[in-house]
């Protein structure tokens with residue numbers, strides 16, 4: 001038996017476990033280049049991440065002055081580039097892997113619920129050599145249309161796939177916190193993610209500024 005209050009700790013991927021912003025921005029900018037549009041700074045692309053790659057591309061193109069027409073072909077181009085360059089600069093946030101080690105030692109199952117396509121999430125985790133840490137990986141397309149965050153469906157699915165028990169969810173966007181709240185689990189927002197608004201406005205039960213604070217915060221929420 002463990003004295004840890006949560007059997008399952010779920011994580012968002014982009015902007016929460018991993019800083020994927022440079023590689024996602026490179027894929028967006030490769031696509032903008034091909035369409036003759038000006039490039040965007042990484043920080044501008046960051047604010048568009050979290051609601052799925054198609055939304056990221058649409059918001060980035062709108063910001064670069066391009067309309068929606070032809071976006072589908074550009075989307076395919078962006079995904080192909082990203083798949084080929086998925087972990088050039090992507091790294092886990094400071095302290096993330098040590099915190100996952102502690103959670104595993106304390107007996108928690110660790111899971112991912114991302115709005116990235118599942119095959120890209122798995123490819124990224126495999127490339128970084130960290131797949132085996134996660135009991136399950138649920139992508140934005142895993143449960144079909146309408147069942148990605150902010151729907152609670154992928155959080156419920158995570159709990160089921162992890163064998164049930166008390167869960168908490170950690171994320172960096174309104175999609176994460178809305179999904180977690182709708183599923184009835186405690187939520188933690190990371191202040192170092194890809195924020196599109198002040199972190200306090202996400203409505204999470206707690207905010208952490210560093211992975212060193214994760215386990216103590218989970219213990220407090222439990």
Ligand SMILES: O=C(O)COP(=O)(O)O
Pocket residue numbers: 012013014015048049050051052053056113114115116117173
């Ligand atoms: O593809 C995205 O927008 C990122 O997804 P995530 O933040 O849910 O991992």
Ligand SMILES: [Mg+2]
Pocket residue numbers: 012013014015016049050171172173193194
């Ligand atoms: Mg995110």
